[in-house]
Amino acid sequence: MKKLEQLYEGKAKKVFKTDDPNLYIVDYKDDATAFNGLKKGTIEGKGIINNRVSNHLMKMLEKNGIPTHLVEEISDRETVVKKVTIIPLEVIVRNIAAGSLAKRLGLEEGTKLKHTVLEYCYKSDELGDPLVNDYHIYALGIATKEELDLIASYSFQINQLMSDYLKDLNIELIDYKIEFGKTPDGTIILADEISPDTCRFWDSVTGEKLDKDRFRRDLGNVEGAYHEIMKRLLGE
Numbered sequence: 001m002k003k004l005e006q007l008y009e010g011k012a013k014k015v016f017k018t019d020d021p022n023l024y025i026v027d028y029k030d031d032a033t034a035f036n037g038l039k040k041g042t043i044e045g046k047g048i049i050n051n052r053v054s055n056h057l058m059k060m061l062e063k064n065g066i067p068t069h070l071v072e073e074i075s076d077r078e079t080v081v082k083k084v085t086i087i088p089l090e091v092i093v094r095n096i097a098a099g100s101l102a103k104r105l106g107l108e109e110g111t112k113l114k115h116t117v118l119e120y121c122y123k124s125d126e127l128g129d130p131l132v133n134d135y136h137i138y139a140l141g142i143a144t145k146e147e148l149d150l151i152a153s154y155s156f157q158i159n160q161l162m163s164d165y166l167k168d169l170n171i172e173l174i175d176y177k178i179e180f181g182k183t184p185d186g187t188i189i190l191a192d193e194i195s196p197d198t199c200r201f202w203d204s205v206t207g208e209k210l211d212k213d214r215f216r217r218d219l220g221n222v223e224g225a226y227h228e229i230m231k232r233l234l235g236e
């Protein structure tokens, strides 16, 4: 397959067209941003780790019945994915209070939630990804009720599968952000990435943060944490 012109460059990835109209190639970068692009940096080797970790987790989810965009990893940083139009929602699932939820509701980070929390943010850099609810989503025409019901159902299934999988590796899944896309025939599938950039992973024993919060909060050993996640998931 041939890599053709670049379609898009995001904060962490580039997307290229290919000679197959139904397939794209994603290329993961080492660039890191936080706080809507206000904080910028580089995490050495992040592109390789996120590519491999995301593919590994998506493979596990596919095996368990979740449709994803993953087709084939073609290099350390590049993966062939199905062409989708991204639904402009950040779907956030939370098991333990942290980050913006802890701040907004005045909870101490690490507080176990009595019920899984599902949140949606409208993807818009200009607006700073505002929190929206189901009715905003229908009102703006972002998704229909049927589509959003499916997205919610996949999101809870993904939470169960990922939490169980990571628990065996001594990783607690605190929260995560996922994105869904629509294929040209209208099928909704999991897209984007699942990685230490998009999840909060805490060591189950020590509570150590093994994710992008180390970069966001200047906690040090950012690269070490990303490597530790890859080691636990892929054994290397």
Ligand code: 5GP
Pocket (backbone or CB within 6 Å): 090, 092, 098, 099, 100, 101, 129, 175, 176, 177, 197, 198, 199, 200, 212
């Ligand atoms: P919070 O809303 O607490 O900042 O984030 C909740 C979860 O979603 C965290 O795991 C965080 O990594 C992820 N998340 C939320 N928004 C973004 C975003 O714009 N980019 C990335 N990479 N992750 C996000």
